[in-house]
Amino acid sequence: MASEPSQGQPTPEDPVQSIEDDKGDGAPSSITDELWKSMMDVVLAIYDVREADGHDPSRLFHRSVNKRNVPDYYDIIKEPMALSILKQKINKREYKKFTDFVRDCALIPHNAQTYNRPKSQAYEDSLVIKDAFIAEFQKLVEEGVITAEEAELPDLGEIPEADPLPEEEEEEEEEEEDDEDEDESDDEGRRKKKRGSRPSSKRDGVKEDGNKSADPDQRKKRGRPPRVDTPMEARIKAVLKGIRKLKGPGSQLKVRHFERLPDKNVYPDYYIEIKEPIAIDIIKRKSKRKKYNSVDHFMKDMDLMFNNAKAYNQSESQIYKDAVELQIEARKLADIEKKKPDSEYLMEDGRLPLPDGILHKGELWKVGDWVHIQNPNDVTKPVVAQIYRTWQDAEGDKWINACWYYRPEQTVHHVEKHFYPNEVVKTGQYRDHRVEEIVDRCFVMFFTRYNRGRPRDFPPDKEVYVCEARYNEEKHKLNKIKTWASCLPDEVREKDYEMDLYEVPRKIKKIPSPIKHLLKSDAKETDDLPKPTWGAENAPPVVGAVHCRPRDENESPPPEPTPSPPPPTIPQPPAPSVPRQASVSQPPTQAAANSPANALLAAASPIPSRSPAAPIGASQHSPVPVPPIPYHQPQIPPAQVYQSNLQRRSSGYISQGPLPGAYQAPVTPHTYAVPQAPQYSQYQGGRVHAPSALYNPNAPRPVEVFHLSDTANIAIPADIREQFHCDDQGRVLFFSSPPLDIGSTVQQKLGHSLKYLAAKDERRKLVEAKKRKEGSEREERDRATKRQRADEETALTSRVEFAAEFAVEVMTKGILNGTDKIYKALYQGNADAARKEDARAREQRILADRATQAETARILANSTKSTFVSLKGSGLYMDEFEPAV
Structure with missing residues (x-):
């Protein structure tokens, strides 16, 4: 130990106090320069420790544990330590005493033994590192640098006993990790390494027996898609599994050195010497993402991995020997697997993978496609899903496995939560469906792109949704998605889609929860989370729920409410001299009724689609004076029966009884309505007075026209749809009033007014003209681009030719100049004569x-x-x- 500092000039053995040594606590460091150097030598010696087989036991302790990969580590380990932290504290002169450094060194193996299980690699490596620290400190004691008391590792507490391992079902090693889910529950599952059985077609599909538990929680399927491996993929997995059986000295797996690439900071020269680094985790990822087209293609990467190890390591090292043995074994396994027939690789239940997709309804449905799937709970809200697997079962039926996306009203969320219009959320539900359950295509865009455009060449009549969050069904939490690629199947993660951009990005405002009204009047913040309402087995919840519990820290508050607009100015009643205009609900005169252009006033011009949630209200135009009109219930001839019980229900003319047919979905009023004259009242003297010219309490409600969604409309048989009035897209129309009696002698077919048809034709012409203009502009841009590219290529060719000629000229001059210098150096004044003589001799030799x-x-x-x-x-x-x- 160094002596106490003297009062005179410091000697080399005396501690030198510096700014770094003094951290403001008034206690200067008592460590000499020699001790600082010794501490750094100890740390560097730990980096160099190698076992007999070449294994580096310090590799796991170079840096602190990544909290994102192992989030519960810092809940258990309160004083994390690593070799990099030791180096940092030494460089910054943070230690006051040498014993503080010894304690930090002891923390590294103690933490590893506290968190990891006995016989694990990290636990075994920590024992080696602990012995290495003891040996290095003993060297310093023998050299007289420190005392034996200072070199002793402190007692940091008892190592806790490990929890018993849960019973696990055997499953292949490569299915242990799943990088496509970031949900907290999935992270927790990966930490605990609990790998249970997965949902299969027999559990999720329609081939279910009737003994399923009625508990809704039992019906929530989570995890990953089922295994549907092609014969080639099964052969690759068999080879990877087979080489894991080879063990070396100490019963350690030979393949452990090849699991991942070396650390770049520890082995920077590896990446200089090895031009194509590869490891087993990269090979597994390429296999999952369908990068291999044959077993031989896969074996090229395996050979590359083993050849890299043999090129970098010495031939007498254990890693080199392991690489040789593993390469021989891998080739032997590959040859065995290639000789087996494909029939041996069918799944246990006879499933046959269809990696190229399924042809159904004249369309190819493949992995990565977004689809609408039949929803037994509500035919108007098909399930939004993405296809993850395609296969054929033993009976020849074709199946898909799809990841469900819930609509906001199917989730449990905070009552103040706001959503984008047309938003869906990704779930952990991977369900099996027959291909016949697919309704049509749809598309889901990440919220960062949704407002900028639309997928290119995607049909305009197909639905496009926006997604911002994942839905954790166990905790009923919505977590914002960080990386959209993590939500997609492996096969399409690296693929992107082109977009038709809007001229200006749309400003999309979030709207309140569609089920906000479901909050109970007596709800409190301390209530338990409500449960969703479940219906059919293989379907999302019928409806979710809302609560008012306190928000989590990571939940953002709802958007600020938009201030209410100022109250409108109440218009004065118009003068009675204004001519009266007919109300939309007024019965037509006989002449008007017989006119072909006015066959049915009730079916007036439809208004473009706005919202599927409610009928469109009155048109907000200037008030039109409509005097009171006596209403007479029109007589309905027998031939003009209501369109169907479904229409009567939507019109309010029939009780809520069951509908004929298989579907019993509620009719949601949609997009058509007829403008009506707005009604105003006047406020006078604290009482409301209605102008007689504008308001009649007995007047009939204006006619409104509705239609169902496309999915619900298709559910109506075609022969029934043909019997009723439809719009130009073939959707059955529903009216809020019964048809008018236009006379039994009139056989005019119901249709749109001439004014509407003329406006529609004019709009069609404008749209076609715009498309033609855009097409010609696009062609002109393409031609200009091609011309520019051709000009650039011509200019480049000219520059290359000029550069080549210039280079030849420079080279020729250089050769001539060099030749002149050689002749002058050899013959001096007789250089010209010597050159001519050599040329003459050369010509004579050529002739000879x-x-x-x-x-x-x-x-x-x-x-x-x-x-x-x-x-x-x-x-x-x-x-x-x-x-x-």
């Missing part, structure tokens, strides 16, 4: 060589003339021989 060659050719021709004649007859030629000289 030509004469010799001609004479030789003449001799050979004369001596082999007869031979060549016979050779030519056999099809051989003289140029194919080399005559002996």
Whole structure:
């Protein structure tokens, strides 16, 4: 130990106090420069520790544990420590005493033994590192740098006993990790390594027996899609599994060195020497993402991995020997697997993978496609899903496995939660469906792109949704998605789609929860989370729930409410001299009724689609004076029966009884309505007075026209739809009032007014003209781009030719100059004469060589003339021989 500091000049053994040594607590460091150097030597020695087989036991302790990968580590370990932290504290001169450094060194193996299980790799490595620290400190004691008391590792507490391992079902190693889910429950599952059975078609599909538990929680399927491996993928997994059986000294797996690439900071020279680094985790990822087209293609990467190890390591090292043995074993396994017939690789239940997709309804449905799937709970709200697997079962039926996306009203969330219009959330539900359950295509866009455009060439009549969050069904939490690629199947993660961008990005405002009204009046913040209402087995909840519990820290507050607009100015009643205009609900005169253009006033011009949630209200135009009109219930002829019980229900003319047919979905009023004259009242003297010219309490409600969603409309049989009035898209129309009696003698077919048809035709012409204009502009841009590209290529060619000529010229000048210098150096003043003499001699040699060659050719021709004649007859030629000289 160094002596106490003296009062005079410090000696080399005396501690030198510095700013770094003093951290403001008034206690200067008592460590000498020699001790600082010794501490750094100890840390560097730990980096260099190697076992007999070449294994580096310090690799796991180079840096602190990544909290994102192992989030519960810091809940258990309160004082994390690593070799990098030791180096940092030494460089910054943070230690006051050498014993503080010894304690930090002891923390590294103690923490590893506290968190990891006995016999695990990290636990075994920590024992080696602990012995290495003890040995290094003992060297310092023997050198007299520190005392034996300072070198002793402190007691940091008892190592807790490990929890018993849960019972696990055996499953292949490569299915242990799943990088496509970021949900907290999935992270927790990966930490605990609990790998249970997965949902299969027999559990999720329609082939269910009727003994399923009625508990809604039992019906929530989570996890990953089922395993549907092609024969090639099964062979690759068999090879990877087979090489894991080889063990080396100490019963350690030989393949452990090849699981991941070396640390770049520890082995920077590896990435300089090895140009194509690869490891087993990269090979597994490529296999999952369908990068291999054959077993031989896969074996090229395996050979590359083993050859890299043999090129970097010495031939006498254990890693080199392991690489040789593993490479031989991998090739042997691959040959065995390739000889087996494909029939041996069918799944246990006879499933046959269909990696190229399923042809259904004249369309190809493949992995990555977004689809609408039949929802038994509500035909108007098909399930939004993405296809993850496609296969055929033993009976020949074709199946898909799809990840469900819930609509906001199917989730449990905070009552103040706001959503984008048309928003869906990703779930952990991977369900199996027959391909016949697919309704049509749809598309889901990440919220960062949704407002900028629409997928290119995607049909305009198909639905496009926006997604921002994942839905954790166990905790009923919505977590914002960080990386959209993590939500997609492996096969399409690296693929992107083109977009037709809007001229200006849309400003999309979030709207309140559609089930906000379901909050109970007596709800409190301390209530338990409500449960969703479940219906059919293989379907999302019928409806979710809302609560008012306190928000989590990571939940953002709802958007600020938009201030209410100022109250409108109440218009004065118009003068009675204004001519009266007919109300939309007024019965037509006989002449008007017989007119072809006004066959039915109730079916007036539809208004473009706005919201599927409610009928469109009155048109907000200036008030039109409509005097009171006596209403007479029109007589309905027998031939004009209401369109169907479904129409009567939507019109309010029939009780809520069951509908005929298989579907019993509520009719949601949609997009058509007829403008009505707005009604105003006047406020006078604290009482409301209604102008007689504008308001009649007995007047009938204006006619409104509705239609169902496309999915619900298709559910109505075609022969029934043909019997009723439909719009131009073939959707059955529903009216809020019964048809008018236009006379039994009138056989005019119901239809739109001439005014509407003329406006529609005009709009169609404008749209076609706009499309033609855009097409011509696009073609002109393409031509200009091609011309520009051709000009650039021509200019580049010219520059290259000029550069080549210039280079040849420079090279020629350099050669001539160099030749001149050589002649001047050799012959000095006689350089020109020597050059001419050499040129003359060279010409003479060339002429002599030509004469010799001609004479030789003449001799050979004369001596082999007869031979060549016979050779030519056999099809051989003289140029194919080399005559002996």
